[in-house]
Amino acid sequence: MHKRTVTASSIAFVLLSTVALTSCSAATDIAASGDASGTLIVYTNSNSDGRGEWITEQAAAAGLDIEIVGLGGADLANRIVAEKNNPVGDVVFGLNNMFFETLKAEDAVSAYTPAWSDEVDSTAGDTEDGAFWPLVEQAIVMVYDTNTVNAADVPTEIADLWDGDQHTGNYEVNTALGQATPQLMLASLLAPYADEDGDLGISDEGWDQVQGYFGHGSPAVEGTDLYARLIRGEVDFGVIPSSGITSRDAEYGTVTGVISPQDGVPYVTEQIAVIHGTPRQDRAEEFIDWFGSSDVQGQFAAKFAAYPVNEKARVQALPAVVELIESLPKQDIDWALTREHIGEWIEKTELGYLP
Amino acid sequence: MLRSPLVLVVALVTVWFIATFLIFPSATLLIGTFFPDGQLSFRAFEKLTSSERAMNSLWHSFLLAGTLAVTVNVVGIFIVLVTDYFAIRGARILWLGYATTLIYGGIVLAAGYNFIYGRYGFVTNAVGNWFPDIDRDWFSGYFAVVVVMTLATTTNHMLFLGSSLAKIDYQTIEAARNMGAGTVRILWRIVLPALRPMIFAVTVLTFLTGLGALTAPIVLGGTDFQTIAPMILTFSKSSSSQDLAALLAIILGLATIVLLAMMNRAEKSGVYFSVAKVATPLQKQKIPNRVTNGVVHVLAYALFVVYATPVLLIVLFSFVDSTAILRGMITWDALTFENYATVFGTPSVLRPFVVSVIYSALASAIVVVGMLFVARVLQKYRNPVTGLLEYLLHIPWILPTILIALALVMTFDRPQALVGGQVLTGTTSLLLVAYIVVKIPFTLRLLKAAFASVPESLEDAARILGAGSMFTLRKVLFPLVIPTAAAITALNFNSLLDDYDAAVFLYHPLFQPLGIAIKASTEGENNLDSMSITFVYTVLLMIIMSLAMYLVYGRSGAASRRARRRKPRLIP
Secondary structure, three states, X not given: OOHHHHHHHHHHHHHHHHHHHHHXXXXXXXXXXXXXXXXXXXXXXXXXOOHHHHHHHHHHHOOOOEEEEEOOHHHHHHHHHHOOOOOOOOEEEEEEHHHHHHHHHOOOEEOOOOOOXXXXXXXXXXXXXXXXXXXXXXXXXXXXXXXXXXXXXXXXXXXXXXXXXXXXXXXXXXXXXXXXXXXXXXXXXXXXXXXXXXXXXEOHHHHHHHHHHHHHOEEXXXXXXXXXXXXXXXXXXXXXXXXXXXXXHHHHOOOEEEOOOOOOEOEEEEEEEEEOOOOOHHHHHHHHHHHOOHHHHHHHHHHHOXXXXXXXXXXXXXHHHHHHHHHOOEOXXXXXXXXXXHHHHHHHHHXXXXX | OOOOHXXXXXXXXXXXXXXXXXXXXXXXXXXXXXXXXXXXXXXXHHHHHXXXXXXHHHHHXXXXXXXXXXXXXXXXXXXXXXXXXXXXXXXXXXXXXXXXXXXOOHHHHHHHHHHHHOOOOHXXXXXXXXXXXXXXXOOOOHHHHHHHHHHHOOHHHHHHHHHHHHOOOHHHHHHHHHOOOOHHHHXXXXXXXXXXXXXXXXXXXXXXXXXXXXXXXXXXXXXXXXXXXXXXXXXXXXXXXXXXXXXXXXXXXXXXXXXXXXXXXXXHHOOOOOOOOOOOOOOOEOOXXXXXXHHHHHHHHHHHHHXXXXXXXXXXXXXXXXXXXXXXXXXXXXXXXXXXXXXXXXXXXXXXXXXXXXXXXXXXXXXXXXXXXXXXXXXXXXXXXXXXXXXXOOHHHHOOHHHHHHHHHHHOOOOEHHHOOEOOXXXXXXXXXHHHHHHHHHHHHHHHHHHHOOOHHHHHHHHHOOOOHHHHHHHHHXXXXXXXXXXXXXXXXXXXXXXXXXXXXXXXXXXXXXXXHHHHHHOOOOOOOXXXXXXXXXXXXXXXXXXXXXXXXXXXHHHHHHHHHHHHHHOO
């Protein structure tokens, strides 16, 4: 009595299985370890806004056949670590130095000195072992809209926002500590208070800052951009990576101002490395040499408003970007300490200080 | 029982699957987290109990689950009664309105309600124009989360309770009426008791949904009502805090299992033969009291409006530029096809759809077919061994999907004898395995409830007439549970279609599934249209999901209606 349904669904099932099986057999070419041929798998968290497509096209023009696998920073780092016994990806780029420190500690990336190594500031990457190399730099900044906020009301230090009740509920705090930007903000808050005797390497004063920052802030709203909240007057201040400013000013009609504290703002450097154990080592190195070269980095910077670490590429970067970045002093952050403790810091904050 | 070859095969396959894909990976992960240096660590427990925030969130999750177990049953049973039991004008239209929760959920649903009732929502704006003093945050916190989640999770009631209701023998109702019972009394003493196995099953599912609530509290909960799921998500992504995530998840999982055990006991203590031997199709009941009838109509249509508005808005929003949505001012100028152009302008935009449709179809078909046999065996042979197997099959409820995925990657990244010495990490098959695994408990729970309402006399009759066990299963029992099985298949298919949590660790680089593609296209520091693009994808997903519901559920529903008409001849 269900003949028609059964036949239809069995046909569908057979068709689907066939497609799936074909895809499986196609896939085994790539998955099989020790196979040097096949597409180069490039892991990145920097594929959005059309970057992934652009890189794939440019690479193809340069004779490199690549497939971009794009995931969020924390997810990508976890995936690489989980796969380290049988790596699926060949190259990883775009993660910040904190994530790369983790990958290095887990032996998930292997050292390679790229052809362009003398064109970048080696202290921006892995100075000691050369396990990963810097590509692009970004500042994490506290911004406001100069159209609505009086210059006189803008605090000079970020910590002034939660000193007293004047700005309570008036600045956005991102509580999604699984994401990169909130993690960097946390690292930046704690950096001046490193103390060997303190809890998790941080003095009590440092933890008071974290409590103040989250306690007085207005939690970010899932699905609502910071700038949307700025223009409707919900909050006056909030944190974003510097590369997002230009496009937002254009979209929302804002004129962004940046708080530039005495000690500087946190900078992050996106890196590139070969994934340890890849069967396509040669082609992975070839891709790194090509992608990090001043020519490609210069074009990338011009197209995506990035600030390249490669000094030769910097001439091609957008003047507005260069001006902003060079006007902001760099905060001194102990990245080794940060990497060692960031997991515990997140845990402590999540359990104790989030609103 | 082992003399039957069917039972033997089912038992062997089930035991192998449980050992390989449920116990082994979870054990690997849990031993790694709780015995970091070969010694049991109480770190996670101490950390959690000393955190006021964690304890509060945990309490909120339980409060929400408990509340939903009541409210969802009230609304869900009301919906089923007005669409399938009482004679209500326009019941088909009402059904379509209530069915909207079948085709969307998660962040989009929460956002949809927020756009209507939230701080900048248009209902709040409209009311604010008349009464400027209203509290603009009226729709937030516990109340808002309960309202939204109650409306959003009546899906299971609609499908499964609806199909159970259809199986009630109308003669029992007629008999009761002849004996002078009123509408309320018939409902209370005849109809609801017959629905009990299914009500138990969907209550467990509702409780679980409440415990795992993620997006609704994030969007609507405000600072006063945050639940534990976001914390579990953050912790499971940080290797040093995975023990906390696992512990929290285990607490939630155990609570569900306890409830499940209680429901199992209650289910065993009763006899529910809601399927009639000489079935007379249910006829819709008129509500005799005019006032009550009017009130029920008004309530039904009010609920319809509440259900349908967010969906209409989402379709509208997919055509609006995102700045206008966020500013809360939608004018004619803001209408645009640009969002669709962006989505369809992406190279190979269709490929993730194909990949996800194949994965979801395969996984939901395999899991339903497999669980049909398992549920049948568990239902028929009740002993400690099958009891244990049943609880083991609920392991996926104890761990969040992310941890299941991580456990699979780390377990199968080397040749494993249990899968014939294969390395599964990095192949296309591991994601399929994960999808099957996460759908097992839900499928098993509902199929068991479906089998529970099949009278044993049917099977006895088949045996006496000389039918073999496979023949009986195929020709007598399966047809009775097929409507439920079809509905489960469709629901599983729909929920896997935009999965992100499992795919993120397991997908093969060349076969990007939809969840990953959506996330990629809505992420990015310069991507300001992310909300609009989410809406476009939601509309596309709604189309596919509606199609799936129509193909699987709509058609088999028609088939079962045909079957019911013929049944008196088939089973004399």
